[in-house]
Amino acid sequence: MAASSSKQLSRFWEWGRNIVCVGRNYAEHAEEMGSAPPAEPLLFLKPSSAYVREGSPIVRPRYCRTLHHEVELGVVLGRRARAVPQDAAMQLVAGYALCLDMTARDTQEQCKMKGLPWTLAKGFASSCPVSDFVPKEKIADPHKLHIWLKVNGKLRQEGDTSSMIFSIPYLISYISHIFDLEEGDLILTGSPKGVGAVEVDDEIEAGIGDVVSVRFKVAQGTEPGSPKGV
Numbered sequence: 001m002a003a004s005s006s007k008q009l010s011r012f013w014e015w016g017r018n019i020v021c022v023g024r025n026y027a028e029h030a031e032e033m034g035s036a037p038p039a040e041p042l043l044f045l046k047p048s049s050a051y052v053r054e055g056s057p058i059v060r061p062r063y064c065r066t067l068h069h070e071v072e073l074g075v076v077l078g079r080r081a082r083a084v085p086q087d088a089a090m091q092l093v094a095g096y097a098l099c100l101d102m103t104a105r106d107t108q109e110q111c112k113m114k115g116l117p118w119t120l121a122k123g124f125a126s127s128c129p130v131s132d133f134v135p136k137e138k139i140a141d142p143h144k145l146h147i148w149l150k151v152n153g154k155l156r157q158e159g160d161t162s163s164m165i166f167s168i169p170y171l172i173s174y175i176s177h178i179f180d181l182e183e184g185d186l187i188l189t190g191s192p193k194g195v196g197a198v199e200v201d202d203e204i205e206a207g208i209g210d211v212v213s214v215r216f217k218v219a220q221g222t223e224p225g226s227p228k229g230v
């Protein structure tokens with residue numbers, strides 16, 4: 001089944017599809033978070049309204065004091081996937097994007113302590129900044145990519161996708177045995193080490209090698225009546 005042409009997959013963020021995030025997929029990041037490398041992928045979801053594009057700011061929720069950046073390789077699905085074997089999984093990939101898994105780290109710590117889900121920490125509006133779509137033909141090997149992130153021009157995060165604990169085909173196969181992945185879905189493959197806080201008015205710049213890059217400013221959420229958090 002070919003990718004639908006009614007909506008352009010190159011604007012996958014407009015499809016309203018699943019954003020599936022993988023946590024602790026780099027051993028050094030798991031370690032800096034005080035966690036052991038996982039034996040199975042750790043999964044969580046963001047709502048599709050979490051997308052934000054260059055030109056709009058990343059908005060720190062009112063309940064968050066410590067907003068962290070996490071730079072991640074995003075994988076865009078080109079076809080529906082149900083219980084796909086690993087050796088067929090890469091055929092379902094349409095392309096890639098540079099993604100940020102913005103995290104209200106203080107909220108996440110509270111959620112962990114109280115045994116609550118991470119939705120407030122990971123799923124707030126603008127928690128998923130994304131670059132332009134990079135068609136798969138432009139990436140020779142997605143497991144040999146250099147991903148990087150700077151804050152106000154200073155390098156904060158650098159990682160090589162060869163260090164992922166679970167590979168892209170493993171993740172697609174694993175997730176597709178839990179629920180159907182759909183055309184236009186995005187998988188965030190986890191953050192390398194070096195996560196850290198950003199403040200209001202900071203500028204984040206991040207990229208996949210010299211293939212694609214993005215810039216975002218950080219703003220403060222001011223909506224009255226915002227939740228207090230956990």
Ligand SMILES: O=C([O-])CC(=O)C(=O)O
Nearest residue numbers: 022023024025033190191
């Ligand atoms: O919050 C975390 O550290 C888990 C996560 O998203 C990641 O490893 O990318």
Ligand SMILES: [Mg+2]
Nearest residue numbers: 070101190191
């Ligand atoms: Mg992450």
